[in-house]
Amino acid sequence: MTVYLPIAELSVNIFIILGMGAAVGFLSGMFGVGGGFLITPLLIFYNIPPVVAVATGANQVVASSISGAITHFRRGTLDMKLGTVLLVGGLLGATVGVWIFSWLRRVGQLDLFISLLYVVLLGAIGTLMLMESLRAMRRAKQNQPLPLKRPGQHNWVHRLPLKMRFKKSRIYLSAIPIVVLGFVIGVLTSIMGVGGGFIMVPAMIYLLRIPTNVVVGTSLFQIIFVTAYTTMVQAATNYAVDIVLATILMIAGVIGAQYGVRVGQKLRGEQLRALLALLVLAVGIRLAIALVVKPQDVYSIAVGGLSY
């Protein structure tokens, strides 16, 4: 059964889109990630124009992050003040990001830039995660205890001015690195169509030394508002959000996620992380191959006089 996507302007098989949404939803539930970094490349592999894939991916992340954020809010593991400071940076970043996005589209380098960013980020994160999980697996085998890292240790980040007190997180930290982190994530959201949790969570834990229990809830809080804002700005400037595509993906995604969570609870942490790392690397490699293989046709047509 085919369905016409009015913004992407092409007909697609509804079952492939449903399957994609369910599979990514399942993985995101299993690994506790938003899934934007998987859905956008998959849509591009399925010939959805990258412009539409990125804008629609951001919209899909809103739906997949919201139920997690509600849970954390109920449990009280969400630092509103910290989230708001992150959000200020995130909204600024998303605005700049959409501006860069439109400019790249005008000069005809958007598709390349999206692919390059994905290759670099997925490659780096996949490698780091794989190394970390292999080390953990080896350690578990030898029954070695985890090396203790003192979370109270200070680094250069903690010497910056403009300090603020975050009561819920029980930290006293400069607003500058938080806004900068939010800004970077906001730029990535608007250019890549991701929530950015896979970068934000490690950065908050290792760089800002924010207590682990509030990190996930707080990052989800930031992600919801930044992706929602990005969806609206993308809709207003690039007319690139496909509501039909997004709705199909979201419905399949939230259902898939429920089953993913159940499977994820039965698997061991380090094995799970190794699996996710392999998946991330595979997507990155697939995108890298597309960049270096000679395209079928070196010419392409875009409607409109956009190069001026």
Next chain:
Amino acid sequence: MARLLSPILLALILALGSPAAAQVPFGEASTVKEGLEIGTSTSEIAITSDFRGADLTVFGAVTNADELFLAIGQYDIVVTLEGPKDYATVRRKERVLGIWMNTESMTFEQVPESYSIASTRQIDSIDSAPALNNIGIGISHMTLSPIGYVGNAASLNEFREAYRRLKLSGGLYQNDTSGVRFLSSNLFRASLRLPANIPDGVHMVRAYLFKGGELLLEREQPLRVVKTGLEQAITDAAHNRPIVYGMFCVLIAVVTGWGASLLFRRD
């Protein structure tokens, strides 16, 4: 379809039956001006969610035709369907540091987004290329004028050729050299194929009458291609009320996410 066509055919036959057309004596025809009439099977094409392209039939009649020229097949008909015009940018990829990226680009001025042509013969054998270039009939004679600075003529030709090739392979440009058939000595029918990805807007049906290789007459008629139903509503909303549309997209996401967390709550 047949129901739509019959009144057109009838009208055309009646028009032909008019005394002036029938009673031109042989040999004196050169003093009488030929006429060209056309009618289309429909004046509006609707793009629905299951649209897979459509066929457009154009009927026409040559009036006051010169019997002698008719007999030796010196009349030729070319029918075109031209889509709405817009700028088009062609880009070329080159390998830079091992990666294929767009390097050069060229923007053509106001070219039709879609173009179908049907003719009685190969259109290059109807008239000479320079004459066709002047009037711009046919895909290979279409005016493709670049805007801005053009480096050299060779690359201009490459870009033009690539444009035509991509449009033809994508189905938006179509060439049917036998698409026009004479039903009787002066009544003809042209079939044009509209691809599934045809752009919406006002298209132009044009019919050209050639006599002995020279363009004699030209007729045109608009054809509206409209998206219908939900597709149209969504496209309109996305382009005319983008902020509201964006808010609605976010709302759907919130409802879906929230709904799922209520539905699957396990505590």
